[in-house]
Amino acid sequence: MGANSIDETMFESIATGEDPEAIRSFLESLPPEREHGWELHLTKLIETAPDCRTTLRSILNDEASPESVRFGAFFACCIYHRRQGNVTQFGMLLREYSEFDDHPLFPHLQGLHQSQLSSPGSGQRAIEFAREAAQRVGAHPGVRHSLAIAIVEHLEQETPASSQALLEEAHENVTTAIERIEYPRYFDTLGRILTHQGKYDDARANIHKAIDLEDEAKEDYAIRIGMYRSHEFRVILEEHAADISNEQQTIRNQQRELDEKVSGAVAQLEHASEQSEERMREIQTQTLQFMAFFATMLAVIVSSITVTTRFPVPDAAALILVLTGGLLAAFGGFTIVLPIDRVRTKAAALFGMGTLIAGAGIGVILTL
Known part of the structure; x- marks a missing residue:
């Protein structure tokens, strides 16, 4: 079945998470894994029925179930632990079910996990996993955005020397994602990238658009808006820092010019003194x-x-x-x-x- 076969009625039927058959039917009705709707529906499942984890784990461990259904249950469990910040359990799931590593979106999950670790080298590994996922699924908006945000977070934490090339890569990927779907988080990420590129007005405009597009009905609406505002505040700080840096550079240039003029004047005085001494002799x-x-x-x-x-x-x-x-x-x-x-x-x-x-x-x- 296609993405359009899942409607609000089905989400309402699985809201309690207590009907295994409804959840199984939901997983069987998902669009192909490579389509963005597959990830969106599973994310909405976790938002709608967070208590369905037990049912998802039973489906995941049911060897008789089709692998596509089991992987959908696995992906939904990973999304739940990621949203809850359960980094350890998220990692345990990835190691326990490494049998799914040939699925296109498995490195996507690995990249999301690495981005939560905040340990030395995890930022670079998150980028590498996201790149692998992008190669597997092409212009998948979620994967492209994950690659862009992995780069941004890596730059904010470690600031590698090749930041300009990475910023261009991140900009290209988030733009590709936005061309497919105008999701609020994508515009926020674009704003963060533009901040690093020194385009502060465009950065603010995109963050404001993310705030405007955010769904007020979501439970984490306040958290998301708070995150967007923090990124907007960072734009202000970066802009002021850039202004101060420019002023300092101007002062340094003026000081350099003054030093050159003083050095020239001293040289002229020394030359005149030498000429005076020679004339006196x-x-x-x-x-x-x-x-x-x-x-x-x-x-x-x-x-x-x-x-x-x-x-x-x-x-x-x-x-x-x-x-x-x-x-x-x-x-x-x-x-x-x-x-x-x-x-x-x-x-x-x-x-x-x-x-x-x-x-x-x-x-x-x-x-x-």
């Missing part, structure tokens, strides 16, 4: 040279006047040559300690010139 050198030159000229003039007044002209001229040459030679020796260009060449030239002039004067004296 040049001025000092020139001053020393002028002082030495004028001192030499003064000595020559004074000595010349003294010699001229005491000796005959020939002797005075010879003595003046000797004196001038000696002073030039001495000035050449002094020049070698000055910090000037080509100092050795200039000092040697002055010393040589002074020696020649002094030698000429001595020569004149010897001839007289």
